[in-house]
Amino acid sequence: VVAATQSLPIPDGVDMIQAAAIPETFFTVWANLFELGRARKGCTVLIHGGTSGIGTTALMLCKALGIKAFATAGSQEKCDRIRALGGEAIHYREVDFAQEIARQTHEKGVDVILDIMGGSYFESNVASLARRGRLVI
Template sequence: MANKDRIPEKMTAIAISQPGGPRVLKPETRDVPVPGPGEVLIRVHAAGVNRPDVQQRKGAYPPPPGASDLPGLEVAGEIAALGDDISRWRIGDRVCALTPGGGYAEYVKVHAGSVLPIPAGFTYSEAAAVPENYFTVWHNVFERGGLKKGETLLVHGGSSGIGTTAIQLASAFGATVFTTAGSKDKCDACLKLGADRAINY
């Protein structure tokens, strides 16, 4: 692992002490994870809060097998160390990343393929809100679904994080966007984001 000498052995992490509300999130001392081949270690500056994090805190969303028990599916920070076989990233690079969990900590290890450079002009806090929604929409709508300019996309739950991202990306790439949402205010918000029509269900 490159840069091993500058990484502490211990870190502070925010763990779920028991299922419940926000007060069950407690600081704990944990070992700093060690990146393996194809992984990077990120010094976390900001972490996103997503529905799965909230559900995990409530005890309704167990982490996948082999994933950290800590919440935190998206982070922004800087590369602190490199596992073997990493060529794209350098120590000190400002990045955001989608994680399998563990983002509510000072350090998190992430597969290098789940890391993106922080967009120009973004703060760490802004960048930490990018990976979960944008990776999900890009992969499902554009890579798997193959959405192209001139086609039509229906987005259910258009005012959700995934929904607002899908509306903006599809609209930016020249698709016609229909969406559903649960109130007039939510429908109006979808229209402002670029939806061509919003249906209040």
């Protein structure tokens, strides 16, 4: 038994397995990008892993909330999927994402980075942040 405030209705046409995935991705993105990262309308964000479950959810929420989102991917097909979700795709195997962020933001950088990849991106992430930008790992 769960409290009504901690449950959500299952949308029509969504089976139990699909429904189980909704809170995982949406709550993860909301907690990290919007609560910890404080992304709001007018912000720019960079999402690593733009075609993952977390990445696609982040892109959809950014589009719905009027937030400009860049997202990284490693193939042209994945970059096309990012664009279809309303994001600005960065093919990290063809361009350095930090240089591309600098170019596209006119050296300003992004306000928030959601990095579900971690590791070797740290220095490039810091270089991609705007002044007072937030990196959520």
